[in-house]
Amino acid sequence: MIYFDNAATSWPKPPGVAEAMVHFMGAVGANPGRAAHRQAVESGRIVYGAREAVCELFRAPDPLRLVFGKNVTEALNLALRGLLRPGDHVVTSSMEHNAMMRPLRALEGKGVEVTVVGCSPQGVLDPADVEAAIRPNTRLVALNHASNVVGTLLPVAEVGAICRGRDLLLLADVAQTGGAYPVDVQADQIDLLGFTGHKSLGGPMGTGGLIVGERVDETQIEPLIRGGTGSRSEHEVQPDFLPDRCESGTPNVVGLAGLGMGVRWVLERGVDAIRAHEVALTQALIEGLQSLPGVTVYGALDPELQTATVSFNVAGMAPSEVGLCLDDEYGILCRVGLHCAPTAHKTLGTFPEGTVRFGLSAFNTMDEVEAALAAVDNLARGHV
Numbered sequence: 123m124i125y126f127d128n129a130a131t132s133w134p135k136p137p138g139v140a141e142a143m144v145h146f147m148g149a150v151g152a153n154p155g156r157a158a159h160r161q162a163v164e165s166g167r168i169v170y171g172a173r174e175a176v177c178e179l180f181r182a183p184d185p186l187r188l189v190f191g192k193n194v195t196e197a198l199n200l201a202l203r204g205l206l207r208p209g210d211h212v213v214t215s216s217m218e219h220n221a222m223m224r225p226l227r228a229l230e231g232k233g234v235e236v237t238v239v240g241c242s243p244q245g246v247l248d249p250a251d252v253e254a255a256i257r258p259n260t261r262l263v264a265l266n267h268a269s270n271v272v273g274t275l276l277p278v279a280e281v282g283a284i285c286r287g288r289d290l291l292l293l294a295d296v297a298q299t300g301g302a303y304p305v306d307v308q309a310d311q312i313d314l315l316g317f318t319g320h321k322s323l324g325g326p327m328g329t330g331g332l333i334v335g336e337r338v339d340e341t342q343i344e345p346l347i348r349g350g351t352g353s354r355s356e357h358e359v360q361p362d363f364l365p366d367r368c369e370s371g372t373p374n375v376v377g378l379a380g381l382g383m384g385v386r387w388v389l390e391r392g393v394d395a396i397r398a399h400e401v402a403l404t405q406a407l408i409e410g411l412q413s414l415p416g417v418t419v420y421g422a423l424d425p426e427l428q429t430a431t432v433s434f435n436v437a438g439m440a441p442s443e444v445g446l447c448l449d450d451e452y453g454i455l456c457r458v459g460l461h462c463a464p465t466a467h468k469t470l471g472t473f474p475e476g477t478v479r480f481g482l483s484a485f486n487t488m489d490e491v492e493a494a495l496a497a498v499d500n501l502a503r504g505h506v
């Protein structure tokens with residue numbers, strides 16, 4: 123079996139991730155921050171260790187300004203619904219995942235103005251177009267760091283510089299880059315960073331979060347939910363400090379045990395080394411697919427300008443048919459269709475059928491890329 127669905131969720135996970143989760147379940151088990159006994163202290167240590175690891179990876183200076191949640195969808199909802207008010211204007215791109223687009227469209231119905239800046243048919247965003255879209259009431263620019271459909275990197279750092287110059291906030295969705303491409307909240311001037319644990323960070327599903335930069339006044343973030351935090355229990359109102367203001371209820375400590383281990387593996391291996399491996403695989407994949415008759419490859423078509431996610435179609439075959447054949451006949455697992463990003467597919471010219479998407483990870487090999495190319499070649503030539 124060849125697993126090429128890492129853009130949806132990574133598999134396998136790094137060594138030690140499952141063991142850390144089993145260890146928590148078997149040997150710790152207690153609720154963090156709710157009691158002073160040794161198991162609760164150990165549980166709190168595991169959560170704080172995951173905070174520190176994620177902040178080290180993204181160069182975020184204060185682990186207490188990281189709000190853990192279920193995934194990046196929740197993190198983006200917290201940032202957008204928590205900060206934007208009627209009359210505010212937000213600028214986003216036409217390459218966004220629905221995790222960004224749907225909360226924005228819902229906020230539009232509540233008086234928030236939204237401008238979707240168009241990207242090129244390769245998925246490339248021109249920072250000058252973002253700058254031109256800024257209005258006097260613009261509060262936030264909200265972008266993914268890389269497309270989940272074609273992997274194209276968006277110019278987050280350039281837009282970060284524009285935002286600082288105009289006193290605006292930048293929200294970046296690093297679902298596709300975190301752990302696979304360098305992300306530095308300080309150098310890239312990202313004010314709000316949403317991440318998900320289950321892709322290149324190597325963690326399990328059910329983990330993610332939002333890093334809140336110093337330029338964001340946390341008392342202005344409306345929490346998505348309120349409740350017990352283990353702190354200030356004497357008060358009936360929600361604490362106003364982070365992370366407690368936005369982290370209510372018992373956290374997913376078993377998941378965070380795995381996430382902490384996954385991120386530590388990324389730190390040990392090094393993002394630059396992971397990136398170099400993935401660039402080499404992506405280059406071979408793009409060049410190989412482009413050489414096949416009847417195969418159309420989408421996106422920037424340059425491994426340096428994208429992540430290890432490559433979208434293509436085979437002439438005369440629906441993406442779903444290609445995906446089914448690859449699974450049934452060749453044991454190659456991938457994702458087909460619209461990838462929760464209809465606006466991105468409209469930008470690329472692949473709406474409504476979508477594409478076949480190969481999402482590679484640090485664990486894929488050149489042999490797997492070659493086997494996949496041979497399989498697509500067979501399909502394209504009409505031999506299943």
Ligand SMILES: Cc1ncc(COP(=O)(O)O)c(C=O)c1O
Nearest residue numbers: 193194195219221266270297318
């Ligand atoms: C760019 C991007 N944003 C958001 C998401 C949503 O991630 P999650 O389902 O973990 O919240 C994804 C996942 O596919 C993604 O690729």
